[in-house]
Amino acid sequence: MSVSAAQVRDLRDKTGAGIMDCKKALAETNGDVDKAVDFLREKGLASAKKKAGRIAADGLVSSYIHAGGKVGVLVEVNCETDFVAKTDDFSDLVSDIGLHIAAMNPQYVRREEVPADVIESESNIFRNQALESGKPEQVIDKIIQGKIEKFYKENCLLEQPFVKDSDTNIEKLLTEAIAKMGENITVRRFSRYKVGEGIEKKSEDFAAEVAAMQG
Amino acid sequence: MSVSAAQVRDLRDKTGAGIMDCKKALAETNGDVDKAVDFLREKGLASAKKKAGRIAADGLVSSYIHAGGKVGVLVEVNCETDFVAKTDDFSDLVSDIGLHIAAMNPQYVRREEVPADVIESESNIFRNQALESGKPEQVIDKIIQGKIEKFYKENCLLEQPFVKDSDTNIEKLLTEAIAKMGENITVRRFSRYKVGEGIEKKSEDFAAEVAAMQG
Numbered sequence: 168m169s170v171s172a173a174q175v176r177d178l179r180d181k182t183g184a185g186i187m188d189c190k191k192a193l194a195e196t197n198g199d200v201d202k203a204v205d206f207l208r209e210k211g212l213a214s215a216k217k218k219a220g221r222i223a224a225d226g227l228v229s230s231y232i233h234a235g236g237k238v239g240v241l242v243e244v245n246c247e248t249d250f251v252a253k254t255d256d257f258s259d260l261v262s263d264i265g266l267h268i269a270a271m272n273p274q275y276v277r278r279e280e281v282p283a284d285v286i287e288s289e290s291n292i293f294r295n296q297a298l299e300s301g302k303p304e305q306v307i308d309k310i311i312q313g314k315i316e317k318f319y320k321e322n323c324l325l326e327q328p329f330v331k332d333s334d335t336n337i338e339k340l341l342t343e344a345i346a347k348m349g350e351n352i353t354v355r356r357f358s359r360y361k362v363g364e365g366i367e368k369k370s371e372d373f374a375a376e377v378a379a380m381q382g
Numbered sequence: 383m384s385v386s387a388a389q390v391r392d393l394r395d396k397t398g399a400g401i402m403d404c405k406k407a408l409a410e411t412n413g414d415v416d417k418a419v420d421f422l423r424e425k426g427l428a429s430a431k432k433k434a435g436r437i438a439a440d441g442l443v444s445s446y447i448h449a450g451g452k453v454g455v456l457v458e459v460n461c462e463t464d465f466v467a468k469t470d471d472f473s474d475l476v477s478d479i480g481l482h483i484a485a486m487n488p489q490y491v492r493r494e495e496v497p498a499d500v501i502e503s504e505s506n507i508f509r510n511q512a513l514e515s516g517k518p519e520q521v522i523d524k525i526i527q528g529k530i531e532k533f534y535k536e537n538c539l540l541e542q543p544f545v546k547d548s549d550t551n552i553e554k555l556l557t558e559a560i561a562k563m564g565e566n567i568t569v570r571r572f573s574r575y576k577v578g579e580g581i582e583k584k585s586e587d588f589a590a591e592v593a594a595m596q597g
Contacts, residue, residue, distance in 0.1 A: 228575045229454065230454055230456060232443065236442035240456070241456035243577060252451070258451075261451075358456050358573035360443045360458045362440060362441050362460070363440055363460065366438075
């Protein structure tokens, strides 16, 4: 049977799945929208995107302390209910993300959080590099775009390859968790401290200090 | 024997102790500045203030997770050497500060970190309160000053009464630790996350959500 545009729109609204997936689901279920919803859920193609729009205000705050207290991470991961927050699956996910942050040192959760002036200054560096290496003007924008994408992948938690499995990334890990646990799950914020980072040890003061101690 | 002003100044420069303490120490040691330094060190009166100027770039990052992961704290406390960082005394101090932050929810480490516009907006609130309650103009500045001091005590970690012993505060705790451990010790930064704080749960969406699930 043929599938109407109205049916596809209806199914998309209900599931958030892609147009082609909706068409296929409706073809499989002879245009029965309710059955098509189940079909998409079973395939794991519905829910995740639909759920990703829901408000997640419960969850866990978790920490990961590394190297005897020289690096520490605090992370908040949200889900929708305390019921899910209390499951081992959720707790394991949050632990993995904390470990990942400790190891991979992301600067932002998502690319939307990178300040515009950071991107501008990175772009300028890449532009100058490209100009100096004699690249023709017309390819420079493309080069910069590629370098900025690389910058996002290296600095944004959600886009980083997962430290325990580089075939996936944190965003995919979350999407899988959403499909599995049936709630929207988001990484809201994190802090990563490394002892003494950015504090300048004035080594030239050492002689003076010794002198002062003996003085 | 009499103690000269130059000797007192010298001793103060070396130890950071108070003028009266320096005078007393010099009187006790017949004006021998080196012996007076030892005297003050033994009394624990030297060092703390002097050491408080030294660069602390080692230390520990520690976490405190409360209420099954609903509140979490990450804190960096610096000392000067890994030797001190590895002692039980230092580790206990850092744990206590983490626990304190979880319980007392400070907003800043020290009063110098409170942004000027926060103080201005607090001052305006206090001013309007005082004016409305009919306080005479000439006492209002004094009232505001008192309220701002109270604001610092409530919101700045170093000035908060210690949660495990309200007779002391965090700054005093650090000064005692400096005297005891013989290194400068500073709280550099902390993060405190409470799950879901500031995220609005749209409860009015619940009916629509149920309808959508059944639709």
